[in-house]
Amino acid sequence: MARSPEESGLKKGPWTPEEDQKLVEYIQRHGHGSWRALPKLAGLNRCGKSCRLRWTNYLRPDIKRGKFSDEEENTIINLHSVLGNKWSAIATHLPGRTDNEIKNFWNTHLKKKLMQMGIDPVTHRPRTDLNILANLPQLLAAANLSTSLMNNPWDNALRLQSDATQLAKLHLLHNLLQVLGTNPTALPQTWKQATSLEHHLLWTIKPTNLAQTLSSIPSFVPPQEPGFEYQAMENSKVCAGNNNDGDELGSLYAIPALVSASPEPSTVNQKEKKIEPAHDISNPSSTSTTFEAWGELMDDEPSFIFAMANLIINLGFDVKKIMVHFRVGFTYGY
DNA sequence: AAGGAACGCAACCGCACTCCC
């Protein structure tokens, strides 16, 4: 049976500068070769494994140290949603970062951040635990507030604390709607208010940040609850950079448009956003079959991207920027 | 100022995989 380093009289724990220097000098001269043989040759009282770890996680010359950038952060989140805890695979997309460093960063920062946004860090989908109901009073208060601010959504957006906060609310609301969706007839008024708030939040997020937030959440799922309905639009155009080019690509990916059940903001391409009465929310069975179109899109990432882009165009946002962000999120792993 | 709690990160542990004999 193999003896542990301690039993063999080998040193464990933090490395001293002298040990680091010996290891670096040896590898610079001879390469690491066999890690098992290295410590003896380099004059180190460590096991080979410890030397390998110290080199790959700390002493390697190409290691980038310091704070993770926002771009790196988004990349990690996106890759994690696709790859899971495959830290070494994720690390290959982040030059200079080690799997260990990424893993630590995930566990200490990103996990918490996603949870605070109401996103399950494992599934990257909205959390569905019932604890979110604790947020109901705040959400409803915000819903009431929103109805008094509907006249100028862009102005309203600026009044809100931050887009991150909005997104967190949006996710919470998704969760809430999912929970309530198990019995929507029980709280019809609550449902209306919640639906109204969710839609308001969606309308009032600033375009650039919408792109960033959406791209950071590849599994972002548009509302599919009773109270929303999606309809085919007559003039759907999806063309990066030019909303007026009704080209074939755009037609190919034209998608059902989002139609709100709630009162709409009065601006932002109002003519393109059909406002129709809600389904009878007391009757979940009346849910339109057009929901299924979105369901299918969710299984097809490129279609989903275009679907979201179409929605965004109809809101008057800059689809080019948004598509760039989406690509960051969806290119990896496919 | 002091003590405890929380946090962040380097390092370790043990399992799994690949390669070679």
Added chain:
DNA sequence: GGGGAGTGCGGTTGCGTTCCT
């Protein structure tokens, strides 16, 4: 094909630092 050595990887631990009361 089987077994051992070497290596890679993800999970966990331990400890120094920072924050909070």
